Amino acid sequence: QLQLVESGGGLVQPGGSLRLSCAASLFTLDYYAIGWFRQAPGKEREGVSCISSSDGSTYYSDSVKGRFTISRDKAKSTVYLQMNSLKPEDTAVYYCAADRFRRTTTVQAMCLTTRWGSWGQGTQVTVSS
Numbered sequence: 001q002l003q004l005v006e007s008g009g010g011l012v013q014p015g016g017s018l019r020l021s022c023a024a025s026l027f028t029l030d031y032y033a034i035g036w037f038r039q040a041p042g043k044e045r046e047g048v049s050c051i052s053s054s055d056g057s058t059y060y061s062d063s064v065k066g067r068f069t070i071s072r073d074k075a076k077s078t079v080y081l082q083m084n085s086l087k088p089e090d091t092a093v094y095y096c097a098a099d100r101f102r103r104t105t106t107v108q109a110m111c112l113t114t115r116w117g118s119w120g121q122g123t124q125v126t127v128s129s
């Protein structure tokens with residue numbers, strides 16, 4: 001099980017931007033699919049964006065498509081979630097997750113399940129004026 005560390009959360013005004021980072025201690029993330037999930041108070045954890053390990057394909061939920069971008073920096077073994085045009089409804093604790101899925105698993109399917117092997121501790125994102 002990987003130890004994942006998220007960073008980059010905080011308080012931002014509506015329309016603002018944040019960049020979240022996900023890194024693993026002692027291991028490279030290159031061979032793992034990475035997912036960003038979020039959980040707002042009283043709601044279930046939902047997949048926001050995922051990136052595969054094989055071909056770098058990505059998936060975004062409809063609620064963030066066009067505003068969020070997931071990317072990998074292999075040199076730093078870090079995965080980022082760039083969040084632009086933030087809305088109050090984006091307020092949540094954001095978690096990154098890592099796992100190695102079968103090659104036949106689509107990146108969309110990865111994001112629609114919370115059954116991932118490793119999770120970070122979460123970082124709070126609050127969008128408020």
